Amino acid sequence: MSGITNDAAAMHELRNQLKEAAEKLEKQLQKTEGAIEEVAQTWADTKFLEFKNKFSEDKEKIKPLSKKIIEYEDEVLRPIEELLREYLAIGQ
Numbered sequence: 001m002s003g004i005t006n007d008a009a010a011m012h013e014l015r016n017q018l019k020e021a022a023e024k025l026e027k028q029l030q031k032t033e034g035a036i037e038e039v040a041q042t043w044a045d046t047k048f049l050e051f052k053n054k055f056s057e058d059k060e061k062i063k064p065l066s067k068k069i070i071e072y073e074d075e076v077l078r079p080i081e082e083l084l085r086e087y088l089a090i091g092q
Contacts, residue, residue, distance in 0.1 A: 008084040015077045022069040029059050 036052050 008081060008088060011077060011081040011084060015073050015081060018069050018073045018077070022066040022073075025062070025066045025069075029062065033059065 033055070036055060040048070040052055
């Protein structure tokens with residue numbers, strides 16, 4: 001029975017880590033974009049503008065990853081953890 005308890009705790013920890021990773025990813029993207037915009041105000045050579053545009057394109061490709069992580073955590077892992085906890089409550 002202790003293996004099941006550990007599984008529920010491990011699932012909860014995984015859910016927390018996934019949420020934290022998604023939040024950090026979003027925050028870091030925003031922070032980096034802000035720094036790029038700040039530099040762009042005074043430095044607008046061709047190479048920097050190419051980098052800025054490429055970053056914006058890549059950011060739009062990365063943002064869906066954060067949403068997928070949150071969806072997976074909520075739609076898949078949360079119900080599994082709830083089932084584990086219900087099972088443990090019945091066994092007590």
